[in-house]
Amino acid sequence: HRQVEAYLVRERRWISLPPLAVGRHGAAAAYLNGRLLVVSGVGCSGGTPILDDTEALSVGDLASFVKQHALTRGGVGGGGGGGAAVRCALMASAVWWEQLGPSGGGACRTADGGKGSHDAKWSVSAEGCRQLCEAAARCVAYEAASIKAYSRCELHTKAITSAVPVPGRVCFVKRHGP
Structure with a gap:
Protein backbone atom coordinates (compact mmCIF):
# COMPACT_ATOMS: atom_id res chain seq x y z
CA HIS A 1 0.00 0.00 0.00
CA ALA A 92 16.42 17.44 14.67
CA SER A 93 15.78 20.88 13.19
CA ALA A 94 12.21 21.12 14.44
CA VAL A 95 11.06 23.66 16.98
CA TRP A 96 9.29 22.37 20.08
CA TRP A 97 7.28 24.63 22.39
CA GLU A 98 7.07 24.50 26.17
CA GLN A 99 4.30 26.45 27.88
CA LEU A 100 5.45 28.15 31.06
CA GLY A 101 3.30 29.13 33.99
CA PRO A 102 -0.12 27.93 35.05
CA SER A 103 -2.37 26.10 32.60
CA GLY A 104 -4.70 29.10 32.62
CA GLY A 105 -1.98 31.27 31.12
CA GLY A 106 0.72 33.65 32.18
CA ALA A 107 3.07 36.44 31.15
CA CYS A 108 6.69 35.63 30.22
CA ARG A 109 9.42 36.62 32.69
CA THR A 110 13.23 36.53 32.70
CA ALA A 111 15.33 35.10 35.56
CA ASP A 112 15.34 38.49 37.29
CA GLY A 113 11.52 38.69 37.09
CA GLY A 114 11.52 41.30 34.34
CA LYS A 115 9.82 41.33 30.96
CA GLY A 116 13.12 41.15 29.08
CA SER A 117 13.77 42.36 25.55
CA HIS A 118 10.95 41.85 23.08
CA ASP A 119 9.28 43.20 19.98
CA ALA A 120 5.54 43.87 20.29
CA LYS A 121 3.17 43.12 17.42
CA TRP A 122 -0.49 44.13 17.55
CA SER A 123 -3.46 42.34 16.00
CA VAL A 124 -1.58 39.04 15.75
CA SER A 125 -3.28 35.82 16.87
CA ALA A 126 -1.59 33.33 19.22
CA GLU A 127 -0.96 31.01 16.26
CA GLY A 128 0.45 33.90 14.21
CA CYS A 129 2.68 34.84 17.13
CA ARG A 130 4.02 31.28 17.33
CA GLN A 131 4.75 31.28 13.61
CA LEU A 132 6.57 34.63 13.78
CA CYS A 133 8.74 33.40 16.66
CA GLU A 134 9.45 30.10 14.94
CA ALA A 135 10.63 31.92 11.82
CA ALA A 136 12.86 34.39 13.70
CA ALA A 137 16.24 33.00 14.75
CA ARG A 138 16.61 35.62 17.54
CA CYS A 139 13.23 34.83 19.08
CA VAL A 140 13.55 32.56 22.14
CA ALA A 141 9.95 32.78 23.41
CA TYR A 142 6.63 34.40 22.68
CA GLU A 143 3.78 35.76 24.73
CA ALA A 144 0.34 36.01 23.18
CA ALA A 145 -2.35 38.14 24.77
CA SER A 146 -6.02 38.17 23.91
CA ILE A 147 -8.06 40.62 25.93
CA LYS A 148 -11.50 41.65 24.73
CA ALA A 149 -11.16 43.26 21.30
CA TYR A 150 -7.38 43.25 20.92
CA SER A 151 -4.58 40.76 20.49
CA ARG A 152 -0.91 41.38 21.15
CA CYS A 153 2.20 39.34 20.44
CA GLU A 154 5.55 39.73 22.18
CA LEU A 155 8.57 38.13 20.47
CA HIS A 156 11.21 37.73 23.19
CA THR A 157 14.95 37.87 22.47
CA LYS A 158 16.21 37.44 26.05
CA ALA A 159 16.00 34.08 27.88
CA ILE A 160 12.61 33.49 29.49
CA THR A 161 12.63 31.25 32.56
CA SER A 162 9.14 31.54 34.02
CA ALA A 163 5.67 32.98 33.67
CA VAL A 164 3.52 34.84 36.16
CA PRO A 165 -0.25 34.26 36.24
CA VAL A 166 -1.99 36.85 34.07
CA PRO A 167 -5.43 36.10 32.60
CA GLY A 168 -5.64 36.20 28.82
CA ARG A 169 -1.90 35.63 28.25
CA VAL A 170 0.17 32.57 27.38
CA CYS A 171 3.95 32.19 27.38
CA PHE A 172 5.79 29.62 25.25
CA VAL A 173 9.55 29.02 25.17
CA LYS A 174 11.23 27.79 21.98
CA ARG A 175 13.11 24.51 22.30
CA HIS A 176 14.99 22.89 19.46
CA GLY A 177 14.81 19.23 18.43
CA PRO A 178 16.21 16.53 20.66
Whole structure:
Protein backbone atom coordinates (compact mmCIF):
# COMPACT_ATOMS: atom_id res chain seq x y z
CA HIS A 1 0.00 0.00 0.00
CA ARG A 2 1.69 3.18 -1.17
CA GLN A 3 -1.29 5.55 -1.17
CA VAL A 4 -1.31 8.31 1.47
CA GLU A 5 -4.24 10.51 2.36
CA ALA A 6 -4.47 13.15 5.08
CA TYR A 7 -7.58 14.68 6.61
CA LEU A 8 -7.45 18.46 7.06
CA VAL A 9 -9.55 18.99 10.17
CA ARG A 10 -9.96 22.77 9.82
CA GLU A 11 -11.02 22.43 6.18
CA ARG A 12 -13.01 19.21 6.75
CA ARG A 13 -11.62 17.50 3.68
CA TRP A 14 -9.20 14.77 2.62
CA ILE A 15 -6.14 15.44 0.46
CA SER A 16 -3.89 13.01 -1.37
CA LEU A 17 -0.17 13.13 -0.62
CA PRO A 18 2.63 11.68 -2.76
CA PRO A 19 2.80 7.88 -2.54
CA LEU A 20 5.12 6.24 -0.04
CA ALA A 21 8.52 5.30 -1.43
CA VAL A 22 8.09 1.83 0.10
CA GLY A 23 4.75 0.03 -0.08
CA ARG A 24 3.68 -1.30 3.33
CA HIS A 25 0.75 -2.39 5.43
CA GLY A 26 0.22 -2.23 9.17
CA ALA A 27 2.01 1.12 9.42
CA ALA A 28 1.35 3.77 12.03
CA ALA A 29 1.18 7.48 11.26
CA ALA A 30 1.25 10.68 13.27
CA TYR A 31 1.13 14.37 12.38
CA LEU A 32 3.81 16.43 14.13
CA ASN A 33 5.08 19.94 13.39
CA GLY A 34 3.75 20.00 9.83
CA ARG A 35 4.96 16.53 8.93
CA LEU A 36 3.09 13.28 8.53
CA LEU A 37 5.36 10.59 9.98
CA VAL A 38 4.75 7.08 8.65
CA VAL A 39 6.45 4.59 10.93
CA SER A 40 6.88 0.82 10.81
CA GLY A 41 4.72 -1.52 8.80
CA VAL A 42 5.70 -4.55 6.77
CA GLY A 43 6.68 -4.11 3.13
CA CYS A 44 4.18 -5.51 0.64
CA SER A 45 6.92 -7.58 -0.99
CA GLY A 46 7.16 -9.50 2.28
CA GLY A 47 10.89 -8.87 2.48
CA THR A 48 10.86 -5.61 4.43
CA PRO A 49 11.23 -6.20 8.18
CA ILE A 50 9.15 -4.15 10.57
CA LEU A 51 10.83 -0.77 11.28
CA ASP A 52 13.25 -1.23 8.37
CA ASP A 53 12.37 2.20 7.08
CA THR A 54 10.44 5.28 8.08
CA GLU A 55 9.12 8.09 5.93
CA ALA A 56 8.25 11.67 6.73
CA LEU A 57 5.89 13.48 4.39
CA SER A 58 5.96 17.23 4.73
CA VAL A 59 2.38 18.36 4.30
CA GLY A 60 3.54 21.90 3.50
CA ASP A 61 5.66 21.22 0.45
CA LEU A 62 4.61 17.60 -0.14
CA ALA A 63 8.21 16.38 -0.12
CA SER A 64 9.11 12.99 1.30
CA PHE A 65 12.21 11.10 2.29
CA VAL A 66 13.08 7.76 3.83
CA LYS A 67 15.15 7.08 6.95
CA GLN A 68 16.34 3.49 6.83
CA HIS A 69 17.14 1.22 9.76
CA ALA A 70 15.25 3.40 12.20
CA LEU A 71 15.14 3.03 15.96
CA THR A 72 12.07 3.84 17.95
CA ARG A 73 12.20 6.28 20.83
CA GLY A 74 12.47 3.33 23.22
CA GLY A 75 15.47 1.98 21.32
CA VAL A 76 13.85 -1.06 19.69
CA GLY A 77 15.35 -1.25 16.24
CA GLY A 78 14.73 -2.96 12.96
CA GLY A 79 16.77 -3.76 9.90
CA GLY A 80 20.16 -4.02 11.57
CA GLY A 81 22.81 -1.55 12.69
CA GLY A 82 23.54 1.98 11.65
CA GLY A 83 20.31 3.25 13.17
CA ALA A 84 19.43 6.64 14.49
CA ALA A 85 16.45 7.58 16.62
CA VAL A 86 13.50 8.36 14.38
CA ARG A 87 12.63 11.45 16.40
CA CYS A 88 16.18 12.77 16.12
CA ALA A 89 16.67 11.84 12.51
CA LEU A 90 13.43 13.36 11.32
CA MET A 91 12.92 16.24 13.68
CA ALA A 92 16.42 17.44 14.67
CA SER A 93 15.78 20.88 13.19
CA ALA A 94 12.21 21.12 14.44
CA VAL A 95 11.06 23.66 16.98
CA TRP A 96 9.29 22.37 20.08
CA TRP A 97 7.28 24.63 22.39
CA GLU A 98 7.07 24.50 26.17
CA GLN A 99 4.30 26.45 27.88
CA LEU A 100 5.45 28.15 31.06
CA GLY A 101 3.30 29.13 33.99
CA PRO A 102 -0.12 27.93 35.05
CA SER A 103 -2.37 26.10 32.60
CA GLY A 104 -4.70 29.10 32.62
CA GLY A 105 -1.98 31.27 31.12
CA GLY A 106 0.72 33.65 32.18
CA ALA A 107 3.07 36.44 31.15
CA CYS A 108 6.69 35.63 30.22
CA ARG A 109 9.42 36.62 32.69
CA THR A 110 13.23 36.53 32.70
CA ALA A 111 15.33 35.10 35.56
CA ASP A 112 15.34 38.49 37.29
CA GLY A 113 11.52 38.69 37.09
CA GLY A 114 11.52 41.30 34.34
CA LYS A 115 9.82 41.33 30.96
CA GLY A 116 13.12 41.15 29.08
CA SER A 117 13.77 42.36 25.55
CA HIS A 118 10.95 41.85 23.08
CA ASP A 119 9.28 43.20 19.98
CA ALA A 120 5.54 43.87 20.29
CA LYS A 121 3.17 43.12 17.42
CA TRP A 122 -0.49 44.13 17.55
CA SER A 123 -3.46 42.34 16.00
CA VAL A 124 -1.58 39.04 15.75
CA SER A 125 -3.28 35.82 16.87
CA ALA A 126 -1.59 33.33 19.22
CA GLU A 127 -0.96 31.01 16.26
CA GLY A 128 0.45 33.90 14.21
CA CYS A 129 2.68 34.84 17.13
CA ARG A 130 4.02 31.28 17.33
CA GLN A 131 4.75 31.28 13.61
CA LEU A 132 6.57 34.63 13.78
CA CYS A 133 8.74 33.40 16.66
CA GLU A 134 9.45 30.10 14.94
CA ALA A 135 10.63 31.92 11.82
CA ALA A 136 12.86 34.39 13.70
CA ALA A 137 16.24 33.00 14.75
CA ARG A 138 16.61 35.62 17.54
CA CYS A 139 13.23 34.83 19.08
CA VAL A 140 13.55 32.56 22.14
CA ALA A 141 9.95 32.78 23.41
CA TYR A 142 6.63 34.40 22.68
CA GLU A 143 3.78 35.76 24.73
CA ALA A 144 0.34 36.01 23.18
CA ALA A 145 -2.35 38.14 24.77
CA SER A 146 -6.02 38.17 23.91
CA ILE A 147 -8.06 40.62 25.93
CA LYS A 148 -11.50 41.65 24.73
CA ALA A 149 -11.16 43.26 21.30
CA TYR A 150 -7.38 43.25 20.92
CA SER A 151 -4.58 40.76 20.49
CA ARG A 152 -0.91 41.38 21.15
CA CYS A 153 2.20 39.34 20.44
CA GLU A 154 5.55 39.73 22.18
CA LEU A 155 8.57 38.13 20.47
CA HIS A 156 11.21 37.73 23.19
CA THR A 157 14.95 37.87 22.47
CA LYS A 158 16.21 37.44 26.05
CA ALA A 159 16.00 34.08 27.88
CA ILE A 160 12.61 33.49 29.49
CA THR A 161 12.63 31.25 32.56
CA SER A 162 9.14 31.54 34.02
CA ALA A 163 5.67 32.98 33.67
CA VAL A 164 3.52 34.84 36.16
CA PRO A 165 -0.25 34.26 36.24
CA VAL A 166 -1.99 36.85 34.07
CA PRO A 167 -5.43 36.10 32.60
CA GLY A 168 -5.64 36.20 28.82
CA ARG A 169 -1.90 35.63 28.25
CA VAL A 170 0.17 32.57 27.38
CA CYS A 171 3.95 32.19 27.38
CA PHE A 172 5.79 29.62 25.25
CA VAL A 173 9.55 29.02 25.17
CA LYS A 174 11.23 27.79 21.98
CA ARG A 175 13.11 24.51 22.30
CA HIS A 176 14.99 22.89 19.46
CA GLY A 177 14.81 19.23 18.43
CA PRO A 178 16.21 16.53 20.66
